[in-house]
Amino acid sequence: MKIATFNINGVKARFETLTGWLAEASPDVVLLQEIKSTDDSFPRAEIEDLGYSVATHGQKGFNGVAILSKLPLEDISCGLPGDDDDPQARWIEATVVGTRAVRLCCLYLPNGNPAPGPKYDYKLAWMDRLRARAAELIAAEDVALMAGDYNVIPQPEDAARPEAWEKDALFLPETRAAFRRIVNLGFTEAFRAVEPGPGHYSFWDYQRGAWDRNDGIRIDHFLLTPQCADLMRGCWIESALRGREKPSDHVPVWVEIDA
């Protein structure tokens, strides 16, 4: 089973980018972030016509997450637990059953800038809620993963110019510590399990020719429970998509698992 996470930066603005990629890359599961669409305005029928089941958790204007799957999506749940008053659509989870059941959690973690400030407070509070849900997944001992746009640069080698991010909410020590606390519950950060070296990024800013200068950061991650990590066959970043026509500022990150 090949699973990709992809911050699409607007599903309507990027419709041809998305559908062309689906037809060509043929992922079994896609975890989408920043659909910037309500559930009603998501191009559900067009994507179903390509052979996918669709589950969305959208909102008007920004944020929004979705799961696409060639297998039926079961037990869909929207919204990260822990704050019923949080209006931002950043979390959706569902189960697919291939040769075994896989719990899929799709997340769009808050950016948090400027830091310090209320947006950074929201980011850290959201990460606390994420840790609570993550602990439940570990305790369940199921095949499960949490993937998406974490808006976290875990280590200096995950940025082309780490010095430029020192005061940024994506790279502040408190952000990185909160990310580590989650990973240290027992998750495998899939990409780092297979590729320890520098120079691998998943986001390049539209401005200042960041792609042409390879001035990127790695902020889209897969966290696998131990039972899921046992099944991992590979993990890679599809960076070439950033150089295509009308790209998102993020590229897909892939995991293949034996399931």
Place this chain on the structure above:
DNA sequence: ATGCCTCCCCGAGGGAGA
């Protein structure tokens, strides 16, 4: 760098992103 692009809201110009 104090966001130089690009999205969304709508139908001008501002918020948000990272």
